[in-house]
Amino acid sequence: MTSKNKTNPVEGAEQIIAVAHRLADAARTETLKLFRSPALRPDNKATTGFDPVTEADRASERAMRAILAAERPEDGIVGEEYGVQQGRSGLTWVLDPIDGTRAFMAGAPSWGVLIGLNDAQGPIYGIVDQPHLHERFEGGLGHARLISREGTHRLKARQGVSLAEATLMTTYPEVGSSAEHAAFSRVSAQVRLVRYGLDCYAYALLAAGHVDLVIEAGLQPYDVVAPIAVVQAAGGVVTDWQGRPAHGGGTILAAGSHELHAEALALLMGD
Structure with missing residues (x-):
């Protein structure tokens, strides 16, 4: 069983965290432009069934990739909408510009923007951001916190439950x-x-x-x-x-x- 929780900072951890928050801020801007908007026009990515994608998904990922190109050009990227970009740093950003596009289409605030960072062993840092609720859940590189309108609070999973x-x-x-x-x-x-x-x-x-x-x-x-x-x-x-x-x-x-x-x-x- 694996339960890895890296708290020792990697090289440049403060800059990595700052960039991750800029990614989340940019994705908030792009997704909220179309959330609960009559201008939303979903497309279907699937050849059979229904796998929706919207311009909000695409714009959100493009905005995040543009920031990474400028500030972390050596890192790799894996994104839902625009695929894999190989890097040279040993770190890879893993992006889901809207996780829960069906909820997004329905106007339900249970979707989120996912920003993860892998090293060679796996996840070392992540953000789960809910733009409409202004809730940002952050974990890794020494942090476990929720940042919201009510302030910043420690994240702690519930223990002792059968x-x-x-x-x-x-x-x-x-x-x-x-x-x-x-x-x-x-x-x-x-x-x-x-x-x-x-x-x-x-x-x-x-x-x-x-x-x-x-x-x-x-x-x-x-x-x-x-x-x-x-x-x-x-x-x-x-x-x-x-x-x-x-x-x-x-x-x-x-x-x-x-x-x-x-x-x-x-x-x-x-x-």
Whole structure:
């Protein structure tokens, strides 16, 4: 099981953090221009089904990439809308310009902007930003904090909660394949409360101590790198459903404590 929470500053950590906040500020500006706007015109990226993208997604990522080109040109970039740009520094920014585009389309404030940073081993820093609510959840490089209109508060995942007492969140009730849904159901049948549909905001609530478990499947790296960094900085645990590092995407199990993670992992694995 992996629960990496790097608190030792890497070289240039203060500048990295400053740049990350500039990325989040730029993405706020671009996304809020079209949130709840009649000018919003979603496109469908999928050849079958519905995978929406909007000009807000594209403009948000373009704005962040422009800042990185100017201020961190040696770093790599992985972004949902504009793909991979190789770097030379050993650090890679992982960007989801709007995580939860369906919520964005519906006017629901559960979407977010995800800004993660990987080194060779995985996530070292992340921001989960909710522009409409003015909530910024930050984790890694010595920080675990929520910055909001009410001020700055420490992020701390909830401890001492058993599976029977836990609140579990996932985005889609279907939760992946039929086998993955069956594994999820083994856990959901044992918890106190299950809620759906918050995308990245569920991980932010876990880091803030309001949610105990987030279990998902079918995710991409840009969906998970920033949430992993934030949850781990807050004292939580994130792996895939086999207890391995999860920053490559796929299945995700996030828990507020090692004990709760072990309970949920055993059920997901069918033990």
